[in-house]
Amino acid sequence: MPQLRIVVLVKQVPDTANVTGEAMKEDGTVNRAALPAVFNPEDLNALEEALKLRDRHGARVTVVTMGPPAAVQVLRESLYRGADEVILLTDKAFAGADTLATSYALSLAVQKLGGADLVLCGRQAIDGDTAQVGPQTAEKLGYPQITCVSRIDELVAPAAGGEAGSGAHASAGSVTATRSIEGGFETLASPLPCLLTVTGEANDPRPASVKLVMTYKGIAAEAMPEYDDSYLNPESDDAQVCMFSRDGKPVCRAKVVQWDQEALSADHEALGLRGSPTRVKEIESVVLAQSEARMVAPDEAGITELVHELIEEHILG
């Protein structure tokens, strides 16, 4: 039986709860260096779904991120939680990408990995809240999509064809998932491969494992233009077995594989700011207006007078 391949797309995002005016560059793009960077919350939910599926079905979980070299941190955090393989897409040519150019680079990475049975990512990232990269990556890969998934109901792993005459057929496998819609939900089924975007409702992500933190703390990215995953095979000469899984199988030490534009054989014109149809024309900081509220005393007289005024003006009543 072929091993299930799950690719999780993640993003390092600025913590948008703490944004100041200094965090914007003159061209209107975000100066990430000025903000604390975090693992995009719903991408952690996507990773958790992948790890849960691996626990149940067995799978290789590969995490891919595109970003500056410092984005390696979200890959380390993915390793701390149990990802098998991590890929960093970094190149000056990727900078300034909007969702179209981002999904182009991500889709090339999935293709370079040989495709996937399941691609998972968070519904949206807290810096842009666009929810566009998932569907756009699905379209570029030619995969169906199920977005806003709050629950994966069932996964049927792909199966190889049985021996001749056994009557068994090869099957691509399938996934059934429930997505939240306005005022309700819907359940959809798709053959594999398929791309799912996951919401925060789906799960509570597991914490980092202390053992894995010790193993991967400070791990650096290494360029590997020709994709060769033999280091993940315990039988291979390159393998570095670092621990044993719960069922006693040797687990290899992962690397942080780094790919640039050339490794992806990407069309330069479709990458980064060049490959982005949208431009930020103007940025306006949201400024609080001076308060003009009429203050009402929090006592019976104040409240009663207010209620009567609202009734007289036909606002209430």
Add this chain to the structure above:
Amino acid sequence: MNSATANDVWVVVEQHDGVAAEVSLELLGRARELADQLHVQVGAVLVGAGDALKDAATALVGRGADTVFFVAHGDLEHYLAQPYAEVVTSLVREHEPQIVLYGATTTGRDLAPRVASALRTGLTADCTDLRIGDHSLKGEDYKDLLYQIRPAFGGNIIATIISPLHRPQMATVREGVMVMPEEDPRRDGRILVVPVTRAHERIAVRDGVVLSDSDFMVKLIKRVQEEKRVDLKGARIVVSGGVGVGSREGFALVEELARTVGGVVGASRAAVDAGWIAHDHQVGQTGTTVRPKLYIACGISGSVQHRAGMDQSARILAINDDPLAPIFSVAHYGVVGDLHKVIPLLIQAYKTKGAGGEAAPATVPAAPAQSAVADGGAS
């Protein structure tokens, strides 16, 4: 390319059971304004199945569409990303509109990016305003671009996005931010029936759209629409609770106030995330945008995201124990105090309004007496 409809402003209409979604009608109103400014026409793309769909098409003309692209087929009864994206993509390729707008609903946000990727064009999510304007870039002047205005960065900034070199310019637009146009049954417009060819393989046809088996890989197993939908958008009065409410039980007080004044219960994201109330009640950037006659914010600090969803209310009453809470900056009336004391006072004042009838004096005589009793009991 069809020159008669080229450069138009389009709305991709969302429909459920043959009824157009409100956000799509709101968008037609703004599309009409944009098209008039650009001296072009308004197109509406209506995809679905069933008898009711024809009536929906007629109504779209009444709301401002000049051409309704009417795409009906039994396999298109329910929204599915791939076949709907295929329909919109091929219509755009054929007719070349300059602007295509979608509602920023779960459906619109599922569909629009798939179309944008197929067309390799720009898309701006969750716009709160759209305008026409010019832009200069590297010595080139671009006239009559679509300014796509949206909050970003967790609502801390408002960004104007443009797509100077790519067509169509596409955007999803938040529900409730555009004003719905009145329906004019006498408006003229045409309903263009687009032939749908359903084939196993992708084939070429002379007219219309082709859907192949590969567009229908995903199957809808079931759709559950909860009967009792919270009608925040249509509410005249919204009473919302936030972190200051303190607990699920505390929300009962907010609900009681809403019941008393005939309002609908709203909530901040923090209250929803805390599990005190269902997401349907959420007001704000990731919830519903409301503009009631009266908005009562109880224990809501007033993040940018929340204010974006309620600051157009006709009157805003904010109750918070923190005098520096940002909610007071958008409020018309502010009460600094403990909501657990203030809400019962509001309920009591409202309930006693009937005692004096229409001509109730500014202070109700019975009230101080009751208060004295209460004070006496407490001391």
